[in-house]
Amino acid sequence: MTAPKTNELGWMLDEVLKVPEARHAILLSADGMLRAHSADIGRDDAERLAAGLSGVQSISRSTAEFCGRPDTPWRQTLIEFAHGYVFLVAAGEGTHLAVSTTEDVDMEAVTYRMHKMVDRLGKELTSPARRDTGSPA
Secondary structure, eight states, rough: OOOOOOOOTTHHHHHTTTTTEEEEEEEEETTOOEEOOOOSSSSHHHHHHHHHHHHHHHHHHGGGGGGTTOOOOOEEEEEEETTEEEEEOOOOOTTEEEEEETSSOOHHHHHHHHHHHHHHHHHGGGGOOOOOOOOOO
């Protein structure tokens, strides 16, 4: 199975970027496949970043016991750089939403908009785990 070549959900990601100082948005599956990207980022870059952010989410999830319980579900990761942030949130079963911003962004506004989008779109953002479709032995 490959990522869809159309960007049917891209318009929704553009909505998240209406927060001043937001740069790019991508929607990815847990296994790093690009589902959608905002208009201002190319497909090749978005695919590369989706793969990397999938790893970030996996590493974040593996540290749950640091919060007291190993079965604590992962919800969000924030990465800070010298000139901006990357917000990564759970967006449905097997799907994650990532938004990059400048350092001057209103962090509360961008996370609020991300979570509202996830709430509003619900099942549209779900990527169930891929299953083996091979023939039985």
